Amino acid sequence: MSEQQGYHGGGGYGTPPQHPYGQGNPYQQPAPYQQNPYQQQDPYQQNPYAQPVPPQPVLPQPVSPQYAPPPRAPLQPAPAQQAPAPQTPGGNPGGFPGPEPRRSRTAVLLQFTFQWIYAPLWIAALAALIALLLWAGGGGPSGPDSDAWLKVNRSFIPPRRLKAELTGRPEDWERYVAPILERRIRSAEAEYAAGAGDVAADLSRAMGVRLAVRLYRGLGAAGVVRLAERYGWHGVADGGDRNHVRLGRRFPAPAQIHAPGPQDPPAAPGTPWGPRPGRFALLLPVILVLQVVYVPVYCLSTFWLDRTEPDYWDRWGARWAVGPRAFWAELTGGAAAWDRHVRRILARDIRQDAARDKGPDRGVVAADGTFVRRIRINLATYRGAGAQQVLRIAAEHGWHLDPAYTPQPEVCVRLCRTDRATPAQAPA
Structure with missing residues (x-):
């Protein structure tokens, strides 16, 4: 059979079969109505008096709550990854050690008992040594380079600290060291008002306070830093010194300085910048x-x-x-x-x-x-x-x-x- 052979007069393989009754293919799309005189005509071009219609805003159509999409939550910025705080061997963040080991109760009681005997003897020996140095002049014996041997209070346990030493509880140590810390901070702030402090490049001044470990043994340096933050001070790293804790605060430079210039007219007597009244001559x-x-x-x-x-x-x-x-x-x-x-x-x-x-x-x-x-x-x-x-x-x-x-x-x-x-x- 040749390739031109069809089926019922068809055009060959792949051609849709023709209807046996000659009515055409029922699946074929009808031709467009070419005889429609109004097809492909622009009404605005036929009407010379027509005006262009401005574009109308598209109003949102109401949507049934049943088919409305769920509301989207606002995007929140991802939390910044913070570097972990440095940890000390004791496990305290910030680089400040925790409470120190407790002292023996027996040693504390013996020191508290015998200090009332050796402390007066220590002071008398110091007075005698100072008198000997003054009497001998430059040819007498010279003391050590450090003045630690003059600090009698370093080996003295006040009665207020005795309870904290015996119990070892942090709350007892906090009640003991809190007044001392406040007094040291107030004294440092008074020194700043009097002109003390290290001046920085931005004209701010930094003040520092140092406490010995005997004052906060059961509280730890981290606890002292926590108490100092109430007054606006912060802890200062001291290179791993576990015998002291250092605190610091930086005070900003004066915002405004009211002072006369060297070329201004002389200030009147009695004013802050003028001559002060003199004392009685006699x-x-x-x-x-x-x-x-x-x-x-x-x-x-x-x-x-x-x-x-x-x-x-x-x-x-x-x-x-x-x-x-x-x-x-x-x-x-x-x-x-x-x-x-x-x-x-x-x-x-x-x-x-x-x-x-x-x-x-x-x-x-x-x-x-x-x-x-x-x-x-x-x-x-x-x-x-x-x-x-x-x-x-x-x-x-x-x-x-x-x-x-x-x-x-x-x-x-x-x-x-x-x-x-x-x-x-x-x-x-």
Whole structure:
């Protein structure tokens, strides 16, 4: 059979069969109505008066709650992966050890009992040794380099600590160390207000506090850091020293400094930056003679006492003492005498500061090798001249008011000057 052979007159294999009654293929699609005169006609082109219809906004159609898709929750950022806190051998985070091993109750009771005997003997021996050193002068025996042998309180157990040593409970240690920590922190903050602290490059100042392990043995350094955070302080790593815990806090630089410039008009007498009222002239010779006696007594009586103001000596000395160089200027009250006295003291302090070694311990060293020198002029130096006169004379030597400290012209004037370190001392 040839390939042209079909079935019932079909066109060959693969051709749809024709209907036997000649009515065509019922599955074939009918031809479009070509005779429709309106097909493929644009009504807007036929109507010359028709206007284009602007596009209408598509309004959302209401959807039945049954078929509505569930609401999608807002995307939340993935939590950042935080580095795990460093762990110590004791298992405490932050790098600070936990409670130390308890001491033997027998040893604690024996030390508490016998300390009332050896502590007075220790103090008497120290007094005798100091008297021997003073009597022998430079040729006498010399003590050790460390002053640990002078700290009698280090081997003394106060009654308030006895309960914590015997029980070893952290809550008892916390009740004991909390007042001590608060007192140390308040004292450090008072020292900061008086001008203490290490000045940083951004003019902020850092203060530090250190506690010995005997004060927090059952609480641990981590517990002390937790208590310090209540006051805004934080723990400082000390290179694995388990005998002490260090705390620190950085205070920002003063936001604004209100002070007159060296070229401003002189401040009025009695104002903070103007001349201060002088003391009674007839009283000055008496103060000059008697201070030889009562100044050493004052120093010895206040050596072991905690004062609320660390610069109390400067305030007290400005009232009840007079320097031999300032005696004539204060006795006469002349502006020329005070000017000579201020220039003499300022030149002496600048000369002494220049003789000191240059380095990071003398100021903040910048990348270009510059650092800041700082000196302090007390009230007794410029009482009759005024603090503004100090600024005027200091400006002649390139010194100006230190912006790292809040000005206190009624107590002192702090000055600074940018200097350049030697190449060997400049940072790499």
